[in-house]
Amino acid sequence: MDEDVVAVFIPITAIFMSLLIPIVYSIMDYRRRRDIVEAHHRERLAAIERGMEIPPLPESFYLPFQRKRRSGLLAGLIWLFVGIGLFIALGAVAGEDVRYFGLIPAGVGLAFLIYYFVEGRKEAPEPTPGDTAGVALPRKT
Numbered sequence: 001m002d003e004d005v006v007a008v009f010i011p012i013t014a015i016f017m018s019l020l021i022p023i024v025y026s027i028m029d030y031r032r033r034r035d036i037v038e039a040h041h042r043e044r045l046a047a048i049e050r051g052m053e054i055p056p057l058p059e060s061f062y063l064p065f066q067r068k069r070r071s072g073l074l075a076g077l078i079w080l081f082v083g084i085g086l087f088i089a090l091g092a093v094a095g096e097d098v099r100y101f102g103l104i105p106a107g108v109g110l111a112f113l114i115y116y117f118v119e120g121r122k123e124a125p126e127p128t129p130g131d132t133a134g135v136a137l138p139r140k141t
Contacts, residue, residue: 072116080109 047054083106091099 072112076109076112076116079105079112083109
C-alpha cells in the first residue's frame with residue numbers, strides 16, 4: 001500500500017472512531033435502561049396479578065452507567081511508571097537530551113499520587129446500586 005494512501009486513512013480513521021465511540025455508548029446505555037424498565041414492568045404486572053405489592057426500583061437504576069469512583073492511585077501509578085519507562089527507553093534509543101520528555105507523564109503521575117494522598121482519602125464513598133441504605137424496604141406481615 002502506498003504511503004500517501006495510508007497517510008490519508010489515518011486522520012479519517014481517527015475522526016470516524018472519535019465519532020463512533022460516543023454513538024455506540026449512547027446506544028448501549030439506551031438499551032440497558034430499556035431492558036431494566038421492561039423487566040421492572042413485567043415484574044410489577046406479575047405481582048399485581050398475584051395481588052402482591054412490590055416497592056419501586058431505586059432512581060439509580062434509571063440513571064446512565066456510573067462507574068465506581070476511582071481514586072487517583074491507579075491513574076497515578078500508571079502515569080508514573082509509563083513516564084519512567086519512557087525516560088529509560090528514550091535515553092537508550094534517542095539520546096540524553098530527548099529522554100527528559102519521559103518526565104512529563106511521570107510528573108502527571110506524581111500529581112495524581114499527591115492528589116490521592118492529600119485529598120483522595122477524605123472523600124466519602126458513593127453508595128453502590130446494591131446498597132439498601134436509605135431505601136425503605138417493605139415489612140413482611
